[in-house]
Amino acid sequence: MIALVYVDDGLFLGADKALVDSKKHACLKHWECHDTGDVMDFLGMKVNKTPLHITINQKAYLKMVLERFDMHNAKIAPTPILLGYVLQENKGAVDPVQCQKFQSVIRSLLYLMLGMHLDIAFAVIKMLQFLANPSQDHLDKAMYIMHYLIGTQDYHVVYDGRLNEGLIAHTEIQTGPVTLSNINPLLGSS
Secondary structure, X not given: OEEEEEOOEEXXXXXXXXXXXXXXXXXXXXXXXXXXXOOOEEOOEEEEEOOOEEEEEOHXXXXXXXXXXXXXXXXXXXXXXXXXXXXXXXXXXXXXHHHXXXXXXXXHHHHHHHHOOHHHHHHHHHHHOOOOOOOHHHHHHHHHHHHHHHOXXXXXXXXEOOOOOOOEEXXXXXOEEEEEEOOOHHHOOO
């Protein structure tokens, strides 16, 4: 059984429904909370369940972020960061308006990254190094990550209960689809 708790939201899951229900009800007795039934949304992530798999996406949150930064009609970028791009420290004076916008973009990207967009992790973490004094170039590269995300709006994570092969990842590259099976047997079964 797994219990995920974030501030005032909780999610209980596991293969043994009786165990999950008993632990969930034990928590309900100790804390002022209520059972909202089957999960459909958790921390802004949409959860869809069928008897064979669970699908999670952040499409609604991503759409909101793209609209907030006026990126909903922007062109799609093929990667989260440009190949060979080297970030340079901004030695100029801090621009409070630019700093606030950059930090706002990075906060939104961090939430997407931590939720399900691990594909932007490297780019976002590189940008984090410049939170205190971002240049216009840093802001432009943070927005470039948004250009990449435009093309990922329909991406989702699928947990397939039919397979018992560990973690399986799929990706599309220029030469076609590639499947990586059993990336790390220590991660356990699906």
